[in-house]
Amino acid sequence: MVVGAGPAGAAAALEARRLRPGASVALVDKADFPRDKACGDGLGPHAVDELEALGAAGVLEGYPPIRGLRLRSPRGMEVAGDPARPNYVIPRSVLDARLVEAATAAGAQLRRASVRRLEQHDGLVTVDGELAARVVVGADGANSTIRRLLGVASNPDRALAIAVRGYAPAPAGRPEQLIAWVAEGWPAYVWSFPTGTGVANVGYGLLRSRFHGDRAELHRRLHDLLPWAEPDPASLRAHHLPFSSFRPPPGRGRVLLAGDAASLVNPLSGEGIYYALASGRLAARAALTEPDDPLAAYRRLLAKALGRHLRHAAVLARAIHAPALAEAGLGAAAGSPRLFDTLVELGLGQARITPRLLAALPRGLARARTATRGTGSGPAGRTR
Numbered sequence: 001m002v003v004g005a006g007p008a009g010a011a012a013a014l015e016a017r018r019l020r021p022g023a024s025v026a027l028v029d030k031a032d033f034p035r036d037k038a039c040g041d042g043l044g045p046h047a048v049d050e051l052e053a054l055g056a057a058g059v060l061e062g063y064p065p066i067r068g069l070r071l072r073s074p075r076g077m078e079v080a081g082d083p084a085r086p087n088y089v090i091p092r093s094v095l096d097a098r099l100v101e102a103a104t105a106a107g108a109q110l111r112r113a114s115v116r117r118l119e120q121h122d123g124l125v126t127v128d129g130e131l132a133a134r135v136v137v138g139a140d141g142a143n144s145t146i147r148r149l150l151g152v153a154s155n156p157d158r159a160l161a162i163a164v165r166g167y168a169p170a171p172a173g174r175p176e177q178l179i180a181w182v183a184e185g186w187p188a189y190v191w192s193f194p195t196g197t198g199v200a201n202v203g204y205g206l207l208r209s210r211f212h213g214d215r216a217e218l219h220r221r222l223h224d225l226l227p228w229a230e231p232d233p234a235s236l237r238a239h240h241l242p243f244s245s246f247r248p249p250p251g252r253g254r255v256l257l258a259g260d261a262a263s264l265v266n267p268l269s270g271e272g273i274y275y276a277l278a279s280g281r282l283a284a285r286a287a288l289t290e291p292d293d294p295l296a297a298y299r300r301l302l303a304k305a306l307g308r309h310l311r312h313a314a315v316l317a318r319a320i321h322a323p324a325l326a327e328a329g330l331g332a333a334a335g336s337p338r339l340f341d342t343l344v345e346l347g348l349g350q351a352r353i354t355p356r357l358l359a360a361l362p363r364g365l366a367r368a369r370t371a372t373r374g375t376g377s378g379p380a381g382r383t384r
């Protein structure tokens with residue numbers, strides 16, 4: 001049984017049916033689909049690979065690849081280029097409904113229910129006193145009820161972000177993703193992610209420990225930091241992002257946590273869809289291949305697929321509290337397409353801190369300082 005039908009839950013259901021076409025898979029969600037979800041809607045290349053592995057790449061239909069990416073430092077240093085592989089931007093109201101449709105077409109049974117209770121006994125997990133399964137995947141998002149019922153601690157504020165997003169008319173010209181680190185609330189950033197269909201998802205995010213305002217304050221900051229964007233006020237929506245710099249146990253007994261419920265959000269970029277798809281898929285695999293000890297199997301699979309990358313991302317996320325590191329990283333990326341790709345990958349899914357990146361940081365900082373000297377803003381470096 002899978003609780004939560006976002007990317008993590010849909011991936012778990014799809015993978016279970018893919019591995020064992022006869023498996024009985026209930027996919028339980030409190031919402032009706034399509035439903036909205038506060039998100040930047042950005043899908044990196046590794047998320048696309050996951051969709052392909054699940055046989056669900058068709059969910060991208062109608063949304064073109066977005067090839068351009070522009071990164072900006074708090075002091076205005078910019079670097080722009082086309083990463084080795086493009087990103088996609090698909091409103092979650094569309095993406096998640098398509099994934100659920102793919103899961104039900106594959107044979108999962110969608111049920112609408114808000115789960116409140118969980119018991120484990122005699123090799124079975126019972127949910128709300130009525131539904132029973134040998135293994136439950138808890139994929140119920142950043143405020144996971146399943147995680148709370150298991151007694152797994154929630155993220156502390158230093159490893160939790162809050163972000164607001166809205167939909168605005170896309171800027172004219174070739175669609176390009178913009179990620180601009182900003183001083184207000186550092187480490188914080190704004191983004192503009194055009195879908196390629198005339199709309200852009202725009203937003204602002206920062207650590208919970210750095211934010212003491214209310215919703216109106218979040219909206220004000222987004223407005224001030226991206227003054228050209230005019231998001232539809234009705235589309236403004238905020239939510240938490242549990243960063244993987246805090247790593248809870250990924251479940252207990254026969255209950256496995258996936259996606260945001262397992263704090264699998266990249267602390268450098270806020271990307272979570274890739275990790276949700278990957279962890280959902282691996283949870284299903286563990287449940288089917290080792291039903292008597294799924295948690296041990298799941299831990300092994302997660303560690304192999306994501307462990308080292310997430311450790312490196314956490315180290316950088318801590319280091320980036322010094323804004324000079326962000327300047328140095330961008331300065332290094334401006335001088336080398338390869339380092340630009342390494343930096344992008346650290347935010348999107350698989351890269352590691354390489355000796356080459358470390359060696360390039362002092363030169364990168366000097367380059368960034370030269371570019372922004374005097375004016376506080378600098379010219380764009382172009383890597384490709």
Ligand SMILES: Cc1cc2nc3c(=O)[nH]c(=O)nc-3n(C[C@H](O)[C@H](O)[C@H](O)COP(=O)(O)OP(=O)(O)OC[C@H]3O[C@@H](n4cnc5c(N)ncnc54)[C@H](O)[C@@H]3O)c2cc1C
Nearest residue numbers: 004006007008030039040041042115140141259260272273
């Ligand atoms: C503003 C913002 C911007 C972001 N931008 C990006 C981005 O551009 N790219 C990216 O990759 N990631 C981004 N993220 C992170 C991304 O949104 C999440 O990592 C991703 O949604 C995690 O997927 P999930 O399936 O784990 O959880 P969710 O997508 O949250 O799905 C959880 C599901 O569980 C259901 N549910 C909850 N409680 C219960 C219950 N008790 N019973 C039954 N069902 C329940 C909910 O209805 C929901 O459908 C962003 C997050 C925020 C907040």
